[in-house]
Amino acid sequence: MRIGLLTSGGDCPGLNAVIRSAVLHGIKTYDYEFVGIRNGWQGLIDRNVMDLPRQVVRGLARTGGTILGTSRTHPYDAEGGGPDNIKHNMSQLGLDALVAIGGEGTLAGAKRLYDDGIPLVGVPKTIDNDLRGTDYTFGFDTAVSIATDAMDRLRTTGESHHRCMVAEVMGRHVGWIALHSGMAAGAHAILIPEVRTPMEQVCQWVKQVHERGRSPLVVVAEGFIPEGHDDPLAEAGVEASGRPRLGGIGEWVTRTIEDMTGVESRSTVLGHIQRGGAPTGFDRVLSTRFGMGAVDLIHAGRYGRMVSLKGTEIVQVDLAEALDGLKEVPAHRYEEAKVLFGR
Ligand SMILES: Nc1ncnc2c1ncn2[C@@H]1O[C@H](COP(=O)(O)OP(=O)(O)OP(=O)(O)O)[C@@H](O)[C@H]1O
Numbered sequence: 099m100r101i102g103l104l105t106s107g108g109d110c111p112g113l114n115a116v117i118r119s120a121v122l123h124g125i126k127t128y129d130y131e132f133v134g135i136r137n138g139w140q141g142l143i144d145r146n147v148m149d150l151p152r153q154v155v156r157g158l159a160r161t162g163g164t165i166l167g168t169s170r171t172h173p174y175d176a177e178g179g180g181p182d183n184i185k186h187n188m189s190q191l192g193l194d195a196l197v198a199i200g201g202e203g204t205l206a207g208a209k210r211l212y213d214d215g216i217p218l219v220g221v222p223k224t225i226d227n228d229l230r231g232t233d234y235t236f237g238f239d240t241a242v243s244i245a246t247d248a249m250d251r252l253r254t255t256g257e258s259h260h261r262c263m264v265a266e267v268m269g270r271h272v273g274w275i276a277l278h279s280g281m282a283a284g285a286h287a288i289l290i291p292e293v294r295t296p297m298e299q300v301c302q303w304v305k306q307v308h309e310r311g312r313s314p315l316v317v318v319a320e321g322f323i324p325e326g327h328d329d330p331l332a333e334a335g336v337e338a339s340g341r342p343r344l345g346g347i348g349e350w351v352t353r354t355i356e357d358m359t360g361v362e363s364r365s366t367v368l369g370h371i372q373r374g375g376a377p378t379g380f381d382r383v384l385s386t387r388f389g390m391g392a393v394d395l396i397h398a399g400r401y402g403r404m405v406s407l408k409g410t411e412i413v414q415v416d417l418a419e420a421l422d423g424l425k426e427v428p429a430h431r432y433e434e435a436k437v438l439f440g441r
């Protein structure tokens with residue numbers, strides 16, 4: 099059995115650990131061969147690949163990024179894409195099956211390809227943690243840990259200057275990173291895409307905190323839409339795919355707070371720092387187990403499925419089930435965090 103591995107969508111810490119564990123488990127347990135497909139679906143279209151013998155994956159569990167590269171190439175819409183071309187290329191490369199490691203976009207493409215007759219399995223990744231069908235995606239824990247560390251730092255400088263500090267974190271459609279890092283750092287307000295909090299409410303929390311002698315910390319997810327607005331702020335234009343490049347909401351919230359409360363405020367955008375560097379121990383273990391689980395799925399011929407974490411166990415779910423809408427922050431989780439906002 100010769101298996102192609104690809105990473106697609108935004109990178110995240112843990113991708114290399116999946117590649118390593120899939121290769122080691124596949125070689126040691128089943129005597130499989132592995133091929134790395136470069137730059138996501140693009141590599142399958144271009145037949146741009148690398149061999150993945152055991153020595154290439156040595157020491158990878160603790161490294162950030164992906165040795166295969168990634169892209170947001172659409173497997174159907176890109177020039178040279180489509181199931182027939184991809185099947186042809188797989189046959190030219192001698193590939194029997196694929197492991198697609200990606201977020202909800204990548205796995206939606208994988209599901210379509212599976213429905214069109216391509217034998218593949220999925221591994222859920224993304225710092226956003228927005229995939230249903232798994233308790234956690236890898237990358238999320240690392241992003242939360244980086245954001246929490248940054249917020250602890252913002253709090254000490256904020257306290258020195260009696261300022262309101264605003265931290266913008268990633269989270270295009272969902273506010274998991276904001277919720278968890280904000281809660282971990284003791285934020286006085288957390289603004290997420292799922293909840294259209296009015297700025298009057300945010301300013302009331304900020305004033306209450308300031309009046310009791312503390313420096314307010316406000317955490318805002320990049321996809322937050324303030325009441326009265328229709329779309330998230332996207333001041334950096336659009337990507338090649340036409341998708342808006344989010345960002346700018348942190349600065350907008352900061353200016354609004356300063357104007358409405360008179361409390362001196364500063365904004366920090368964490369950006370891609372949240373996606374860089376080494377994975378946490380939790381993400382290394384999750385990625386390692388996911389990589390092994392994906393190879394087991396292929397060995398069992400269970401195509402069209404992905405590995406998933408349920409509680410402490412690695413299980414398997416249908417891609418269709420995992421892609422049935424995004425995993426948003428439920429209202430009760432937001433209400434729980436809100437108890438500690440403001441006063
Ligand atoms: N329904 C779909 N069918 C086929 N391809 C898709 C579909 N949706 C998205 N894609 C392709 O998959 C690519 C990767 O998806 P996306 O950019 O959403 O990242 P992701 O895999 O969700 O990971 P992350 O959210 O962590 O960046 C998209 O840029 C797009 O080209």
Ligand SMILES: O=P(O)(O)OC[C@H]1O[C@](O)(CO)[C@@H](O)[C@@H]1O
Pocket residue numbers: 108201224225226268269270320344373
């Ligand atoms: O790396 P890019 O293409 O700027 O994408 C940024 C997006 O990727 C993510 O990190 C993961 O989907 C989002 O949170 C963010 O909006």
Ligand SMILES: [Mg+2]
Pocket residue numbers: 107201202203224226
């Ligand atoms: Mg995604």
